[in-house]
Amino acid sequence: MTEEIRPEPVRFFGTTWVTRGGAYWLRRVAVSLGALATTVAGAFVLRFAVGGVRLSKSGGFVDALLVLAIAVCSFLAAVRTWKQLAEGRDSLSGWMAEDRSLGAVWLIGCVGSAAAYFCRSLVEAPGEAVRRAAWERETARAAQRKAARAGRPEKRRKK
Template sequence: MSDENGTPDTSAGSTAPAGPRPEPLRFFGTTWVHHDDGYPARRVAATAGSLVAVAVSCLMLRFAYQGLQIAESGTFVSLLVVVMFAVCSALAFRHTWDGFAKRPDPERQASLRGLLAIGFVGSLLAYFFRSLAEAPGEKLHRQEYERAREQFARRSTRRSGNPSKKRRHT
């Protein structure tokens, strides 16, 4: 049972599992923990969806480039636009790929927002290639979840018995 906010209701006799809870991933929820509840189908859908998004994005960029040619803006402007999208896509790919292995710095993320928006094709490609192997971000979340479970286990088994009943050596 849960209340209107979606938090578990422990007052009605049901108990929430002790310890840390896994952080949900976009499109996967918490199915990445045990690879259950449609995880393989979600991975296939995420892979196919990101590849379709890359194809549609490249088609949009092609139309934009044709618009520059129709406007006869010149070869320098056309070359500048192609180089800008290529460099921004490469940087966005690298930034997104690194974000799957470690948490990105929020300040750096905010400062790169414009570059990542221009290089959206690179981010989509990184998502596609990562989803071929795992749910994007699964490795990082699994490491954090396992570390939290180990810390919880150490904390919960550290003390045993009533400390006031211990014999004091004098």
């Protein structure tokens, strides 16, 4: 019985990193442009939020504090997204892991997350490195299992 391990498709690309096909580059450009548009739209929405606070005339300190909070949340979300796309969800540990109490930070930092997704899509299809590493691990494990079975002739069935 032959064990064949097939790579999983990359999200939004409908193909694996092994068999990219002709439309891969077109999809990659479309995903990059979509992430850039999302980043711009998110920044636009956050600009309206900051403008609304400024209209309340609450003072320069509150305005600066709001802008700082948005910048910190965007930075944290960008770092988390980059790490997740480059190394996988399993690499997130501690405060970066799925913590429901940090949901507001990730929501406010959506611009940073979209920007990280855009930058990662310029390097490769987001998540491609994670899929490639998982496929290589599974292929190595399958080769080890096959070598272990081949090295034990007493376990083979006699015909």
